[in-house]
Amino acid sequence: QAKVAGKNCHRFYSRAMDQAVERRVHMEQDLRGAWERGELSLVYQPVFGLSDGKLAGAEALLRWQHPEHGPIAPSVFIDVAEQSGLIETLGPAVLRAACVDAMRWSQEHPGADGLFVSVNVSPRQLRNGDLSEQVAQALAETGLDPSRLHVELTETAVIGDEIRASTLLGRLRSTGVKVWLDDFGTGFSGLSHLRRVPVDGVKIDRSFVADVLRDPDDLALTTAIIAMAHSLGITVVAEGVEKEGQYDILRERGCDLAQGYWLGHPMTTQDFMRLLD
Ligand code: C2E
Ligand code: MG
Ligand code: MG
Numbered sequence: 001q002a003k004v005a006g007k008n009c010h011r012f013y014s015r016a017m018d019q020a021v022e023r024r025v026h027m028e029q030d031l032r033g034a035w036e037r038g039e040l041s042l043v044y045q046p047v048f049g050l051s052d053g054k055l056a057g058a059e060a061l062l063r064w065q066h067p068e069h070g071p072i073a074p075s076v077f078i079d080v081a082e083q084s085g086l087i088e089t090l091g092p093a094v095l096r097a098a099c100v101d102a103m104r105w106s107q108e109h110p111g112a113d114g115l116f117v118s119v120n121v122s123p124r125q126l127r128n129g130d131l132s133e134q135v136a137q138a139l140a141e142t143g144l145d146p147s148r149l150h151v152e153l154t155e156t157a158v159i160g161d162e163i164r165a166s167t168l169l170g171r172l173r174s175t176g177v178k179v180w181l182d183d184f185g186t187g188f189s190g191l192s193h194l195r196r197v198p199v200d201g202v203k204i205d206r207s208f209v210a211d212v213l214r215d216p217d218d219l220a221l222t223t224a225i226i227a228m229a230h231s232l233g234i235t236v237v238a239e240g241v242e243k244e245g246q247y248d249i250l251r252e253r254g255c256d257l258a259q260g261y262w263l264g265h266p267m268t269t270q271d272f273m274r275l276l277d
C-alpha cells in the first residue's frame with residue numbers, strides 16, 4: 001500500500017515539476033520580444049531625503065503586462081530573463097529607457113535636473129563584464145549626466161569573487177555613475193564586505209525596516225549599518241517605509257534617504273512628472 005502511494009506520489013511530483021518547467025519555458029517564449037511589443041514598461045518610485053524631506057530621485061522598476069495573463073511580478077520574470085540570457089538585451093534597453101525618462105523630467109522641469117534615477121541590474125549583467133560599456137553607451141546616447149544615474153546591484157552579485165567584483169565595480173564607477181548595494185543585510189557578506197567592495201550606497205532591505213519599531217534587534221542592526229556605512233563615507237537608503245513611525249526613527253538614526261509606500265508607490269513617468277509640478 002505504502003509503495004503504491006509512494007509511486008503515485010512520485011508521479012504527482014514529477015508531473016508538478018513538468019508543469020513548472022513548462023510554465024517557465026512558456027514564460028521565456030512570451031518574454032522574448034515583449035519589450036519590442038511594448039508589453040514591458042518602467043514605473044518610478046520616488047526616493048526622499050530624510051534630513052530635508054525633499055524628493056531626491058526615483059527607482060526604476062520594470063513591469064510586464066502579459067497580453068493574456070495580465071501583470072506578472074518582476075520577482076518572477078526577471079529570474080526567467082536572467083536564467084535564459086534574455087537579460088542581456090533587456091538590461092541595456094532598461095538602462096537606456098530610464099536615462100531617457102530622467103532627461104525628460106529635467107527638460108520639462110528645470111528644477112528636476114538634480115534628481116537621480118536608480119536602475120536595477122542583475123548579477124548576470126555584471127558578471128558578463130560589459131556593464132560599464134552598456135552604462136557608458138546609455139549615457140552617451142541620451143546625454144544624461146552620469147552623476148544622475150545610480151546602478152543597483154544585489155549583494156549576491158558581488159559575493160564570491162570579490163577581486164573581480166571590485167574591478168568591475170571600479171570600472172562601472174569610473175563612468176561617473178553611483179553604485180548602490182540593494183537588499184543590504186539579507187546576504188551573508190555582512191558589514192565587513194563594505195570595506196572591500198567599492199560602493200557609494202547601501203539600501204537597507206525592507207525586511208529590517210518592517211520591524212524597526214517592534215524588534216530591538218532590527219533597530220540595532222539598522223543603526224549599526226547606518227553608523228558603519230557613514231564611517232566609510234557610504235550613503236544609506238531605507239526601502240519599504242510603510243509607516244510614519246519607521247520614517248521618523250530612520251531619520252532620527254541618521255539614515256540619508258528613504259522610499260516606500262508611505263512616501264510614494266511606483267508610478268508611471270507621466271505621474272512622476274505630475275508629482276514634480
Ligand atoms: P528591489 O530593487 O528591492 O525593489 C523594491 C521592491 O519593493 C519593488 O518591488 C517595490 O515595488 C517594492 N516596494 C517599494 N516600497 C515598498 C513598501 O513600502 N512595501 C513593500 N512591501 N514593498 C515595497 P517590485 O517592483 O515588485 O520589484 C521586485 C524586484 O524585482 C526588485 O527589488 C528588483 O530586484 C527586481 N527588479 C525590478 N525591476 C528590475 C529591472 O529593471 N531589472 C532588474 N534586473 N531587476 C528588477
Ligand atoms: Mg532595487
Ligand atoms: Mg531592494
Ligand code: MG
Nearest residue numbers: 182183205206
Ligand atoms: Mg527586494
